Amino acid sequence: MTSITVILFVMSAVLIAMTCVRADRVRSWREAVNPTAPEVPDSAFTAARVTFLVMAAFGIYYGFQSISLADSTAWSDGELTSAVSGATDALDGVTAYADPHENAPVDFDGEYALRIRDEVVAHGGADAPDWGVDAALTGPDASDEAYYTITADGAATAFCLHVTIRRDKSSDYEAPGIAGKTWPQRAYTFTATSHEDEC
Secondary structure, eight states, X not given: OOHHHHXXXXXXXXXXXXXXXXXXXXXXXXXXXXXXXXXXXXXXXXXXXXXXXXXXXXXXXXXXXXXXXXXXXXXXXXXXXXXHHHHHHHHTTOEEEEOTTOSOSOOTTTHHHHHHHHHXXXXXXXXXXXXXXXXXXXXXXXXXXXXXXXXXXXXXXXXXXEEEEEEOGGGXXXXXXXXXXXXXXXXXXEEEEEEESOO
């Protein structure tokens, strides 16, 4: 909660408390300070109470708006936990294809890190921001597996996502090529798991 939000709520509470002060007490205080001051009519107290309540209502409204704005610009631990879980489910079991001249269907250091970030953002929920997620490759230097540490701005929690690739010959197929020829496509299946903590 920002300092502005706290100030708005405190001021609103003070204004509400002021409406509870009895008119007789205010008159007594004014008379003690300035005995020659003119009498304040009851209608003035009523108008003041209405004004204070309206101002308090605005303070409370903008206080909650401030909380909502802060929530939409930073990730919470709960939002990141849910987003990583959803992204892991979306990435697990995916089949990708590559031609025989490629060792694997993905670049773990670039392309796949971007995909992980996109999946986490997509599963962040309506209140989570569309930015601030990082998927840092932490190893190993291999073509068939990788570890990513996932963090997000505002969230204290980090997650480790482990991705492995295995050949799936049963899903290989021949893609149409040039001049009636076919081009073999090798199938690879991705397995994704995640847990809380850095890799």
